[in-house]
Amino acid sequence: MLIGSEILTSAQMRAIESDAIGSGAVTGLALMEQAGAAAAALIQQATPSPKDVIVLCGPGNNGGDGYVVARHLHDAGWSVRVLGMDNTPGADAAHMKDMWLKRGQIRPLSDAQLMCEPPANIYVDAIFGTGLTRKVAGDLHRILLRLGGRNDDAERYSGRIYAIDCISGLDLDSGQMPGWSSEHMQHAPRANMTVAFHRPKPGHLLRPGCLLTGDLQIVDIGLPETKGTVSPAPPLQAIWPQFPFSRSQVRPAIAQRLAKSPLDHKFRHGHALVIAGGAEHAGAARLAARAALRIGAGLVTICPPSQAMPEHNTTPDALMRHPVDDTQELQDLLADPRITAICIGPGCGIARATALLPAILAAGRPCLLDADALTALSRDRSLFARLHEKCVMTPHEGEFSRLFPNIAAKQGRGPTDQLTPTPSRIDMLRMAAHQSNAVTLLKGPDTVIAAPTGACYIHTALDVPWLATAGSGDTLAGIATGLLARSLPATDAAALAALIHASAARKFGPGLIADDLPEQIPAILQMLLT
Numbered sequence: 001m002l003i004g005s006e007i008l009t010s011a012q013m014r015a016i017e018s019d020a021i022g023s024g025a026v027t028g029l030a031l032m033e034q035a036g037a038a039a040a041a042l043i044q045q046a047t048p049s050p051k052d053v054i055v056l057c058g059p060g061n062n063g064g065d066g067y068v069v070a071r072h073l074h075d076a077g078w079s080v081r082v083l084g085m086d087n088t089p090g091a092d093a094a095h096m097k098d099m100w101l102k103r104g105q106i107r108p109l110s111d112a113q114l115m116c117e118p119p120a121n122i123y124v125d126a127i128f129g130t131g132l133t134r135k136v137a138g139d140l141h142r143i144l145l146r147l148g149g150r151n152d153d154a155e156r157y158s159g160r161i162y163a164i165d166c167i168s169g170l171d172l173d174s175g176q177m178p179g180w181s182s183e184h185m186q187h188a189p190r191a192n193m194t195v196a197f198h199r200p201k202p203g204h205l206l207r208p209g210c211l212l213t214g215d216l217q218i219v220d221i222g223l224p225e226t227k228g229t230v231s232p233a234p235p236l237q238a239i240w241p242q243f244p245f246s247r248s249q250v251r252p253a254i255a256q257r258l259a260k261s262p263l264d265h266k267f268r269h270g271h272a273l274v275i276a277g278g279a280e281h282a283g284a285a286r287l288a289a290r291a292a293l294r295i296g297a298g299l300v301t302i303c304p305p306s307q308a309m310p311e312h313n314t315t316p317d318a319l320m321r322h323p324v325d326d327t328q329e330l331q332d333l334l335a336d337p338r339i340t341a342i343c344i345g346p347g348c349g350i351a352r353a354t355a356l357l358p359a360i361l362a363a364g365r366p367c368l369l370d371a372d373a374l375t376a377l378s379r380d381r382s383l384f385a386r387l388h389e390k391c392v393m394t395p396h397e398g399e400f401s402r403l404f405p406n407i408a409a410k411q412g413r414g415p416t417d418q419l420t421p422t423p424s425r426i427d428m429l430r431m432a433a434h435q436s437n438a439v440t441l442l443k444g445p446d447t448v449i450a451a452p453t454g455a456c457y458i459h460t461a462l463d464v465p466w467l468a469t470a471g472s473g474d475t476l477a478g479i480a481t482g483l484l485a486r487s488l489p490a491t492d493a494a495a496l497a498a499l500i501h502a503s504a505a506r507k508f509g510p511g512l513i514a515d516d517l518p519e520q521i522p523a524i525l526q527m528l529l530t
């Protein structure tokens with residue numbers, strides 16, 4: 001698979017820290033010093049003059065990091081004001097607080113105090129991090145709303161907030177702000193940058209957390225390398241816009257499959273069938289077919305009903321065309337073992353998808369199910385029961401709710417003032433993949449992909465809003481189909497397709513239409529393979 005970044009839950013992160021401290025490899029104080037120093041360095045790099053900062057320090061170790069940030073910025077010549085709590089924190093944070101008190105004073109961490117402070121150029125949110133245990137209430141909640149601009153002074157804070165580990169109040173496991181009503185969420189503080197430690201947490205990458213996180217910077221604080229050894233739980237990996245993606249992130253076995261050798265013939269890279277539907281929706285299937293060709297499938301055949309064949313008598317010339325009117329004709333085609341993947345859904349029509357899906361699923365080949373095929377599956381549970389682990393489903397949220405009504409119904413339930421009040425998108429996708437026995441990719445700015453094994457990938461691409469355009473999903477389906485045809489395992493095909501799809505949009509920029517996406521693929525392949 002792609003080697004994105006490993007993601008850790010808050011509990012896993014705490015366990016790694018306490019193991020490292022318990023083994024004597026590192027001290028809590030050294031970790032805190034590294035964390036604060038790294039955050040201060042990134043804040044300095046990102047900040048133009050004047051170098052004037054208010055650091056908001058909470059009661060625990062996140063606050064401890066804040067006191068380290070304050071000290072480093074002070075020692076670098078910044079004007080630093082600290083608002084902190086009148087409590088005795090744990091030993092490490094208490095030490096850092098004392099070190100700060102040798103340099104400056106601590107004013108009360110209260111909304112009234114923040115309100116009467118003269119404006120600063122930068123605000124550092126070091127109130128709560130991974131230790132959040134309940135919703136933030138009372139005066140601290142008012143502070144957060146003020147930072148989010150609820151008091152008609154948005155310009156005072158906008159673009160000036162730097163979060164230590166996360167925006168305070170964010171549940172780093174679910175990406176939710178427990179206890180925040182939708183009215184309050186409009187005034188949730190948004191970080192310009194979040195400096196987080198060792199590994200990202202799910203909440204940095206899932207909505208709404210990813211919308212509050214800003215640029216996500218992950219810094220090394222001297223904890224031992226943990227990749228793949230954290231827990232027996234299935235792996236959770238992520239890619240996000242600032243992630244330095246390069247060829248080195250593609251596992252050699254995958255890179256080898258994607259590369260083409262001079263001795264290869266076209267069938268070595270697979271033959272994909274794209275089932276098309278009636279004439280009026282021909283474009284969707286052709287977009288998918290074009291993307292499958294661009295990603296390097298050896299052959300791609302589009303299969304409309306015979307009456308729609310004339311609609312497909314157009315470019316790309318590389319695309320083969322073969323009519324399929326009924327199950328028998330499809331079965332005849334599938335008798336060719338060189339057909340290595342099937343795409344059904346884009347522009348197919350629900351009735352046609354319902355009619356052809358039994359033969360497609362019975363063939364046991366890798367297949368990509370999107371759009372009308374997903375509607376057919378949600379309407380006919382006997383079809384749903386025939387999904388298998390070589391299937392990839394690519395629903396958007398509405399399709400997901402129809403496919404998995406029992407899972408979708410768990411959303412929005414439960415008390416909102418406790419942590420993780422509803423299943424996170426990770427939990428939901430893992431349940432969906434387990435229930436369907438198919439790789440499931442839930443499309444969105446925070447796409448989540450889960451395999452029946454429990455392996456899960458988050459692909460956050462908030463920076464390419466222009467990807468939400470007609471035909472974009474058809475292209476994603478085509479890229480994944482091409483990768484399946486090229487014999488990538490279903491989970492890898494889905495995760496790599498999400499990456500290539502977002503990279504194509506990033507490369508093209510605003511003004512993108514879906515037709516542009518396949519045309520960006522050659523340069524992306526070049527980047528991945530050379």
Ligand SMILES: NC(=O)C1=CN([C@@H]2O[C@H](COP(=O)(O)OP(=O)(O)OC[C@H]3O[C@@H](n4cnc5c(N)ncnc54)[C@H](O)[C@@H]3O)[C@@H](O)[C@H]2O)[C@@H](O)CC1
Nearest residue numbers: 031032035060061062128129130131132133134135136165
């Ligand atoms: N443990 C370590 O060795 C390290 C921790 N680091 C920092 O420490 C943070 C975690 O520290 P902590 O575990 O102390 O947790 P926090 O500093 O996030 O907060 C914990 C404190 O807040 C209280 N609290 C939790 N939710 C509250 C709420 N809603 N309202 C009011 N009080 C609430 C808790 O009772 C506790 O006193 C990380 O996010 C990171 O910033 C870093 O310094 C790196 C090293």
Ligand SMILES: [K+]
Nearest residue numbers: 125128164166
């Ligand atoms: K924070």
